[in-house]
Amino acid sequence: MTFELFNRTFFIATDVLLAYIALIGTGLGVLYLVNRANKWSVIKDYVTTTHHRKIGVLYLLSATLFFLRAGIEALIIRTQLAVPENDFWVFQGDKFNEAFTTHGTIMIFFVAMPLLIGLMNVAVPLQIGAQDMAFPYMNALSFWLFLAGAILVNMSFFMTASPNAGWTAYAPLSTAEFTPEAGNDYYIFGLQVSGVGTILAAINMIVTIVRHRAPGMKMTRMPLFAWSTLVTAFLILIAFPVLTIALYILMFDRLFGTSFFSGEAGSPIYWQHLFWIFGHPEVYIIVIPAFGIFSDVISTFSKKRVFGYTSMVVAIVIIGLLGFMVWVHHMFTVGLGPVVNTVFAITTMLIAVPTGIKIFNWLFTMRKGVIHLGTPMLFAAGFIPTFVIGGVTGVMLAVAAADFQFHDTYFVVAHFHYTMVGGTVLGAFAGIYYWFPKMFGFKLKDGLGKAHFWLFLIGFHITFFPQHFAGLNGMPRRVYTYTAEDNIFIFNFISTIGAFMMGIGTLFFVWNIYKSFKNPDRCGNDPWNGRTLEWSVPSPAPEHPFDPMPQVTTIDPLWEAKRNRGGKLPVANTSRSAPIDVTSWQPVGFSGLIMLFSLSFIYHVTWLQIVLGIMVLAFFALRTLTDEHTKMAREGEDHDNI
Amino acid sequence: MKKIKWLVASLFIFLTGCNLRVLDPKSETARDQSFLIQFSFALMMIVFAIVIILFVWFLSKYRENDQNKDYIPADEKGSPWLEITWTVIPFILLAILAVPTVSITFEQSAQVESTPANAVQIEVTGQQFSWTFSYQNGVETVNNLRLPVDRPVEFTLRSEDIIHSFWIPKLGGKKDLIPGKTRRMIVTPEETGTYQGKCAEFCGREHTKMRFTTTVMEESEYEQWLQEMKEKIE
Amino acid sequence: MTTYKSDRFGDKQLGFALYLIGELIMFATLFATYFLFTPSAINPTPSETFELRTVVITSICLLSSSATIHYAEKAFEKGKEKGVWIGLISTLILATAFMGFEIHEFYKYASEGYTLTENLFLSSFYILVGLHAAHVLFGIGWMALLCYHYPRIPNAIYGQKQKIFTYYWHFVDVIWVFIITFVYGPYLF
Ligand code: HEM
Ligand SMILES: [Cu+2]
Numbered sequence A: 001m002t003f004e005l006f007n008r009t010f011f012i013a014t015d016v017l018l019a020y021i022a023l024i025g026t027g028l029g030v031l032y033l034v035n036r037a038n039k040w041s042v043i044k045d046y047v048t049t050t051h052h053r054k055i056g057v058l059y060l061l062s063a064t065l066f067f068l069r070a071g072i073e074a075l076i077i078r079t080q081l082a083v084p085e086n087d088f089w090v091f092q093g094d095k096f097n098e099a100f101t102t103h104g105t106i107m108i109f110f111v112a113m114p115l116l117i118g119l120m121n122v123a124v125p126l127q128i129g130a131q132d133m134a135f136p137y138m139n140a141l142s143f144w145l146f147l148a149g150a151i152l153v154n155m156s157f158f159m160t161a162s163p164n165a166g167w168t169a170y171a172p173l174s175t176a177e178f179t180p181e182a183g184n185d186y187y188i189f190g191l192q193v194s195g196v197g198t199i200l201a202a203i204n205m206i207v208t209i210v211r212h213r214a215p216g217m218k219m220t221r222m223p224l225f226a227w228s229t230l231v232t233a234f235l236i237l238i239a240f241p242v243l244t245i246a247l248y249i250l251m252f253d254r255l256f257g258t259s260f261f262s263g264e265a266g267s268p269i270y271w272q273h274l275f276w277i278f279g280h281p282e283v284y285i286i287v288i289p290a291f292g293i294f295s296d297v298i299s300t301f302s303k304k305r306v307f308g309y310t311s312m313v314v315a316i317v318i319i320g321l322l323g324f325m326v327w328v329h330h331m332f333t334v335g336l337g338p339v340v341n342t343v344f345a346i347t348t349m350l351i352a353v354p355t356g357i358k359i360f361n362w363l364f365t366m367r368k369g370v371i372h373l374g375t376p377m378l379f380a381a382g383f384i385p386t387f388v389i390g391g392v393t394g395v396m397l398a399v400a401a402a403d404f405q406f407h408d409t410y411f412v413v414a415h416f417h418y419t420m421v422g423g424t425v426l427g428a429f430a431g432i433y434y435w436f437p438k439m440f441g442f443k444l445k446d447g448l449g450k451a452h453f454w455l456f457l458i459g460f461h462i463t464f465f466p467q468h469f470a471g472l473n474g475m476p477r478r479v480y481t482y483t484a485e486d487n488i489f490i491f492n493f494i495s496t497i498g499a500f501m502m503g504i505g506t507l508f509f510v511w512n513i514y515k516s517f518k519n520p521d522r523c524g525n526d527p528w529n530g531r532t533l534e535w536s537v538p539s540p541a542p543e544h545p546f547d548p549m550p551q552v553t554t555i556d557p558l559w560e561a562k563r564n565r566g567g568k569l570p571v572a573n574t575s576r577s578a579p580i581d582v583t584s585w586q587p588v589g590f591s592g593l594i595m596l597f598s599l600s601f602i603y604h605v606t607w608l609q610i611v612l613g614i615m616v617l618a619f620f621a622l623r624t625l626t627d628e629h630t631k632m633a634r635e636g637e638d639h640d641n642i
Numbered sequence B: 001m002k003k004i005k006w007l008v009a010s011l012f013i014f015l016t017g018c019n020l021r022v023l024d025p026k027s028e029t030a031r032d033q034s035f036l037i038q039f040s041f042a043l044m045m046i047v048f049a050i051v052i053i054l055f056v057w058f059l060s061k062y063r064e065n066d067q068n069k070d071y072i073p074a075d076e077k078g079s080p081w082l083e084i085t086w087t088v089i090p091f092i093l094l095a096i097l098a099v100p101t102v103s104i105t106f107e108q109s110a111q112v113e114s115t116p117a118n119a120v121q122i123e124v125t126g127q128q129f130s131w132t133f134s135y136q137n138g139v140e141t142v143n144n145l146r147l148p149v150d151r152p153v154e155f156t157l158r159s160e161d162i163i164h165s166f167w168i169p170k171l172g173g174k175k176d177l178i179p180g181k182t183r184r185m186i187v188t189p190e191e192t193g194t195y196q197g198k199c200a201e202f203c204g205r206e207h208t209k210m211r212f213t214t215t216v217m218e219e220s221e222y223e224q225w226l227q228e229m230k231e232k233i234e
Numbered sequence C: 001m002t003t004y005k006s007d008r009f010g011d012k013q014l015g016f017a018l019y020l021i022g023e024l025i026m027f028a029t030l031f032a033t034y035f036l037f038t039p040s041a042i043n044p045t046p047s048e049t050f051e052l053r054t055v056v057i058t059s060i061c062l063l064s065s066s067a068t069i070h071y072a073e074k075a076f077e078k079g080k081e082k083g084v085w086i087g088l089i090s091t092l093i094l095a096t097a098f099m100g101f102e103i104h105e106f107y108k109y110a111s112e113g114y115t116l117t118e119n120l121f122l123s124s125f126y127i128l129v130g131l132h133a134a135h136v137l138f139g140i141g142w143m144a145l146l147c148y149h150y151p152r153i154p155n156a157i158y159g160q161k162q163k164i165f166t167y168y169w170h171f172v173d174v175i176w177v178f179i180i181t182f183v184y185g186p187y188l189f
């Protein structure tokens, strides 16, 4: 759209214009509502908090917002693909490429990751008897860095410079020679900044789990969600630094004129190796926590302890280890030779074994139990067949020679949505319905939850099942249209219908949250007849929830207490000092600074880079000068002298 | 009207599951791949069926109802025998799958090392966003590939700019074109006809349009066509 | 009250160790990049670029600074205030000298035409050694803050801060040892 202003003609794409209007409109609406309800103090409370539950809520809230955005993009993609040779709005060519790139990038990094990290924040400390995360201040910093990165990637669209090289950013397409616009710089800096936040979050999780368990909470008694968090945190700690460096090198290629990934001497394949050495563990990073959630939910709602606890733990550890040895299955068609291809084909197939163990253990947890199909359990039940479909297509993709056909087609698109939506997203929904009472003190409505579940699950299968056939009939992924002769119209058309059904399902979820806040059904500590420690503390979980500290003597300690001790956990005497909770503007301020710093690189403003660089360094000084440990020690010193 | 015809036609495909290009091979390479797909699918259906049966069975039998809702089930820790069973059986299934996987993957890669003597040589160059094919006698075509039937063809794949991927679903799987590198691929089309070809690696704005048609023709026709084309340039 | 060996300090030690694992992986990836692209198909080669003299001088500075920081650490444990100062200040001086020589080295290479974009050997050299230099620079700032803290904050807390710093500093040193061995070494000796 073009318009005249001050005698000059401006051009703005209508989709961007509309997005601006929508954003500003809702922004003002929210401001108005907050002001009217006089909730500024709540906002301030959340922005400056370092408490794990509130940070968890922040993660979940932002993930939901980004889910809506990337979901709208999915609907746009599906609308454009609904019929052959379609010309929907502006979404052909680059606009379409931008849509699937940001859809994929946001869904993985700013939806799947924060949904799970958010749930970890809410639940893990409570599950293991910790008073808070080990480093509350750093926890806040992790969140705000994640958000800064997410905002960078999200704002690119508003600056009419969305990344457009796919979420995998394959070089040389992603180098400045072929995509000179700022889009892929937003990608680099957005992922870099949020990646640092994620690494810090992983460190925090590991230290919390290793050092802050309640007395008697041995590793062998930990709930499986805590276990999967621990394994995931290690995967993050090892995989994300590789991404950090991959992006660091790509940044040099794009901004400082090197040519690692392109040109005569450069190696585009090296980018693929680096990306997938990170990328494959990444897909386990986003599915293993979901496994943990399902284990806890299935056991609670079947009123039985999880079947084969030890093999469940061993299985996730093995999946984590094997996850680092399979990355070439994304590169079978690159031409690395039959030896490499078959070795990686076999390691990939091997992952099916521990995954299978988990599936059967879940089934046998349900056997001989009493299965209550509450909303969280519905999601868990929907997960099993869905994920198994994703799993078996995964094994089919591992067959290297067959993958020559499958690779980069809609068959793959179907496969990874079956695992990521069927695993991660259903898992996150299960977790949200399950732990919602611990966050706010009331449940989400069951009826709306069921409507959400059925619409979403049926819509999901309608969307993605036909895509297997589209792929087998020769439809490559990342194309914005196809011809009638391609004979894939029907698959795409059905798929589009399903996508809208999923969209409606998601609206039910949002509606459910609104309704539940509007007239909350308050519930007590233990709305699900829970088995683990988090259900022994008040809802919503207070600061310093474990007072007195329980003594854990078995797996599922609360269940045991309910059976044998009238619901009272034995009390431990411990003198472990709790993490120090503070309120501080520093994390959000620092992240804002980092965001500006990134922008100064994206737009090549050298003086600003220097100024902001110095300010970033100065922040570290500020942090150590205002350190809460020093303050505590100062206050404590007088007592010592007495 | 035409749309409806296509709709009915593809609905039919949907229901029968056959005729999908990848499963309708016109060369040995593609046939082997199609076999692998069907074989792995069959094996995996065994697993899938078992899971679904257990799932439906347990879920219906042990679902909460008025009789059992206050009943507290006995805790069971697990069962070594069962756990060993569902560790070992998948191993066996995967071992069965691994054999043809390895052999066919090797076979399809080894072919390239030993070019058959009577092979037709075609140089394929990918660039944003089209395909150039050069034939042995110097003829070049764009987005239009012609092959003789029943003779091995050796494609030499190169890229002018960024990564593309050369794919003719009915004749075989894809192979990436990496800038600065040369890749080779050998297939023997076994049936005359016109097949779709596509770029399978996202390569920028008009990646969607980076398609070509492959016409497999009788050898005599092919030679004649080459001759005509050559005369045209001269 | 937080003591020298308190629970919270244990958390920090573990957390920082984990952080260093992450850093180690980053550097490992950069080393891999260097191996992959060195020597490059086009000149200059590493042997004509590197200069033994600066490498020896920088190494002496940095490696001996590990000893001086260790000295500060021991002095702190024995409660010798002067020893801490000597250790800290001399580490600071050595680190600054290292930075000086390194900047000089980069400057010299650049003025001889061996710049970042010349070929992939130089690119991977600069992004690896440059990142290490950034770590040293950060360490210098950190030490300056320690000097500021020492007379001002409770001793127990200072000890913790210094201890975490020593981990960092030894780590930076170990990376340097790898750099001498794998980046410079094969082309100098
Ligand atoms: C809400 C329903 C969703 C729909 C309808 C949908 C639809 C699609 C479609 C059609 C594509 C293919 C674009 C193309 O290749 O041209 C795609 C790509 C992708 N989707 Fe989704 N998606 C949904 C949810 C998700 C979720 C929840 C995730 C991850 C957690 C996800 C991750 C991805 C990724 C990583 C890609 C690849 C992007 C790329 O090719 O660079 N999607 N999605
Ligand atoms: Cu993978």
Ligand SMILES: [Cu+2]
Binding pocket: B164, B165, B199, B200, B201, B202, B203, B204, B207, B208, B210
């Ligand atoms: Cu392409």
